[in-house]
Amino acid sequence: MRISQILSFLSAAEASVPKLNIQLAILIGYIRVPHSDPKIKARWYDPKGNEITVIPDFTGSIDEARAFMDALVPANVGGFIVGPGAIRAQANDEEPVAGATPALALCIAALSWKMKHFKV
Numbered sequence: 001m002r003i004s005q006i007l008s009f010l011s012a013a014e015a016s017v018p019k020l021n022i023q024l025a026i027l028i029g030y031i032r033v034p035h036s037d038p039k040i041k042a043r044w045y046d047p048k049g050n051e052i053t054v055i056p057d058f059t060g061s062i063d064e065a066r067a068f069m070d071a072l073v074p075a076n077v078g079g080f081i082v083g084p085g086a087i088r089a090q091a092n093d094e095e096p097v098a099g100a101t102p103a104l105a106l107c108i109a110a111l112s113w114k115m116k117h118f119k120v
Contacts, residue, residue: 029071076092
């Protein structure tokens with residue numbers, strides 16, 4: 001899935017989206033290794049090579065969304081604010097972006113930064 005598609009889905013989301021967590025994990029280096037037997041689930045490895053049993057909930061957890069931002073945006077200074085009528089997040093010196101939840105806003109900010117700086 002392209003980053004622009006992921007951004008569209010995140011912008012429309014109102015809560016955690018497990019299928020998007022998988023896409024975000026792949027973007028920051030998580031690896032899925034399918035098993036030869038389709039009845040056995042695939043194995044997942046984090047960017048350090050550790051086997052994991054659950055993909056982090058980047059779209060539902062502020063801590064995991066912040067870890068996603070840290071992995072995607074180098075020299076990251078960012079965060080979020082909950083204001084009247086809006087939740088906004090920002091990565092480095094970029095314009096703040098809105099999201100339905102702080103976690104979604106942080107993910108959107110990180111991906112928006114990536115799109116702008118790497119022309120993907």
